[in-house]
Amino acid sequence: MAEYDLVVRDGQVIDGSGSTAVRADVAVNSGRISAIGRNLGRGRQEINAEGHVVTPGFIDGHTHMDAQLFWDSFGTPSVWHGVTTVVMGNCGFTIAPASSDNKHLVVRSIERAEDISGEAMAAGIDWTWSTFAEYLDAVDRRPKAINYAGYVGHSALRTWAMGERAFSETASEEDLAVMRRELTSALDAGAIGFSTSRTLHETMDDRPVASRLASWEEVVDLVGVLGQRGSGIFQLANEIAVGSSDPVIRQEASERLYQLAVSTRVPITFGVQPASSRHYLLDVAERAVRAGGAMFGQTHSRGICNVWSWATQTPFDQIPEWVELRSRPLGEQRQLLSDPAVRDLLVSATHYSNFGHSVGAEAPPPDYERLMLLDEPLPPHQTIADIARSEGLDPVEFIIQRGVETDFAQFYLQPLVPDTEDDLLTAMRHPLSVMTFSDSGAHVSQIVDSSIHTHLLGYWVRQRGIMTLEEAVRMITSVPASAFGFTDRGLVKEGLVADLNIIDPDTIGPAMPEIGHDLPSGACRLKQKSYGILATIVSGQIVTRDAEPTGSTPGHLLRGPFARSQMPSA
Numbered sequence: 001m002a003e004y005d006l007v008v009r010d011g012q013v014i015d016g017s018g019s020t021a022v023r024a025d026v027a028v029n030s031g032r033i034s035a036i037g038r039n040l041g042r043g044r045q046e047i048n049a050e051g052h053v054v055t056p057g058f059i060d061g062h063t064h065m066d067a068q069l070f071w072d073s074f075g076t077p078s079v080w081h082g083v084t085t086v087v088m089g090n091c092g093f094t095i096a097p098a099s100s101d102n103k104h105l106v107v108r109s110i111e112r113a114e115d116i117s118g119e120a121m122a123a124g125i126d127w128t129w130s131t132f133a134e135y136l137d138a139v140d141r142r143p144k145a146i147n148y149a150g151y152v153g154h155s156a157l158r159t160w161a162m163g164e165r166a167f168s169e170t171a172s173e174e175d176l177a178v179m180r181r182e183l184t185s186a187l188d189a190g191a192i193g194f195s196t197s198r199t200l201h202e203t204m205d206d207r208p209v210a211s212r213l214a215s216w217e218e219v220v221d222l223v224g225v226l227g228q229r230g231s232g233i234f235q236l237a238n239e240i241a242v243g244s245s246d247p248v249i250r251q252e253a254s255e256r257l258y259q260l261a262v263s264t265r266v267p268i269t270f271g272v273q274p275a276s277s278r279h280y281l282l283d284v285a286e287r288a289v290r291a292g293g294a295m296f297g298q299t300h301s302r303g304i305c306n307v308w309s310w311a312t313q314t315p316f317d318q319i320p321e322w323v324e325l326r327s328r329p330l331g332e333q334r335q336l337l338s339d340p341a342v343r344d345l346l347v348s349a350t351h352y353s354n355f356g357h358s359v360g361a362e363a364p365p366p367d368y369e370r371l372m373l374l375d376e377p378l379p380p381h382q383t384i385a386d387i388a389r390s391e392g393l394d395p396v397e398f399i400i401q402r403g404v405e406t407d408f409a410q411f412y413l414q415p416l417v418p419d420t421e422d423d424l425l426t427a428m429r430h431p432l433s434v435m436t437f438s439d440s441g442a443h444v445s446q447i448v449d450s451s452i453h454t455h456l457l458g459y460w461v462r463q464r465g466i467m468t469l470e471e472a473v474r475m476i477t478s479v480p481a482s483a484f485g486f487t488d489r490g491l492v493k494e495g496l497v498a499d500l501n502i503i504d505p506d507t508i509g510p511a512m513p514e515i516g517h518d519l520p521s522g523a524c525r526l527k528q529k530s531y532g533i534l535a536t537i538v539s540g541q542i543v544t545r546d547a548e549p550t551g552s553t554p555g556h557l558l559r560g561p562f563a564r565s566q567m568p569s570a
């Protein structure tokens with residue numbers, strides 16, 4: 001007779017603490033890890049993990065799955081990369097609180113950043129809530145392969161309190177009282193904290209999103225609600241000033257953040273651009289922690305890159321001479337591009353015309369010395385400038401030629417910030433950082449950063465040999481679990497929730513991106529799967545095999561209050 005629901009047999013167990021791999025069986029009963037050891041009894045279900053590594057499920061603290069989970073029960077693309085728990089609602093972008101009548105107001109703040117149209121959201125979401133608590137109940141009811149925790153977003157709180165005025169006015173004392181009340185009830189219902197954006201996020205018509213109209217005093221007031229409760233994390237997309245090359249501007253903005261952390265004791269977290277002028281935010285975090293505050297940065301394993309293709313968007317799309325061409329079907333574009341006169345005109349237009357306005361992860365004006373051909377999922381990638389030089393072509397001429405030759409299947413990779421590999425590594429290994437800045441569920445046709453976890457394991461561990469598998473696994477399991485307060489997961493340990501991955505360290509890594517047309521209403525997104533994940537398990541149930549969803553949906557909404565954020569020192 002079977003003793004266990006599931007036994008993962010004979011794997012090398014990397015428990016997520018940083019300890020060395022140990023050969024063992026892992027047994028699961030009732031969704032929890034019930035035994036770890038050699039020659040455990042039989043399971044009703046068994047997985048042979050011989051030659052593989054068993055790790056905790058990966059935890060992603062920076063996602064935007066808030067809308068998507070209503071049409072995608074499996075949590076792609078995160079689940080394709082072994083992620084079993086996500087924190088959503090980052091950067092102030094949530095779809096609650098908002099009544100069905102006013103949903104256009106929250107959609108207006110998020111549709112551009114998430115790159116999911118209002119039409120797709122309308123088609124994919126049965127809008128049954130008004131308050132954030134009602135939204136969480138709706139999330140709770142949805143079938144889910146993975147686990148979700150969520151912030152309540154400032155842009156939504158503002159439109160809830162102020163309606164249209166949220167996009168043009170500072171909040172009155174009355175508006176603030178409404179926001180404080182709804183924030184309190186969101187936290188009561190289990191929100192993990194409060195998030196905002198003070199960066200360049202814009203609406204479709206190039207206006208600031210609602211949270212950007214807030215004064216710093218408004219932010220301080222709302223973070224104060226978390227401070228008084230003694231629970232909840234404050235996440236923000238920082239204002240550009242903190243990355244300024246002018247030390248005075250930088251100092252003023254970071255000092256406010258420091259003061260907020262120290263005076264409220266609320267854990268504060270934000271994305272860190274590793275390039276040196278912004279990396280210094282981690283020094284601010286160190287100072288805040290020394291003074292009794294809590295602050296941690298969110299880092300990236302590859303450096304944030306825009307991925308563009310002819311089938312999605314190109315950096316040339318807003319150049320007047322290109323607009324007409326790009327409005328046509330790809331077959332007609334190929335026809336036109338076979339005419340040397342048309343090509344010459346387009347190439348010269350890129351030298352003299354304006355590239356237009358790009359926001360966030362939208363394709364920026366190309367920097368050919370850093371723009372790369374994405375032919376293999378992991379680096380090194382060749383730059384367009386290098387290839388064009390070696391072929392004696394103008395870079396744009398080469399890009400067009402390559403596009404036509406590949407029938408427009410070619411992908412291109414443009415780093416959005418000038419990080420070097422040393423910058424990335426230093427930031428990733430900083431004791432006050434969590435490698436978690438995937439933005440999964442946002443910028444859906446513009447980036448493929450949901451693969452940061454498999455990139456870490458495939459590139460930095462296997463290909464470069466710069467860190468051990470144990471070190472890397474710790475960075476994406478117990479470290480984020482402690483930072484976000486998930487005390488019942490993030491380790492392979494008896495009694496903890498059985499969220500597990502079974503991976504092949506010799507092959508794990510991202511696959512090439514593909515273009516999918518599977519958003520509601522048929523809109524497209526970039527899809528990137530992975531190699532080397534034999535199975536992913538959530539609460540003891542197998543949710544993917546070879547990274548393909550099995551159809552099982554054992555995931556939960558995780559409700560706070562969560563444990564106080566802990567940053568384990570490196």
Ligand SMILES: [Zn+2]
Pocket residue numbers: 062063064090091439442
């Ligand atoms: Zn974000």
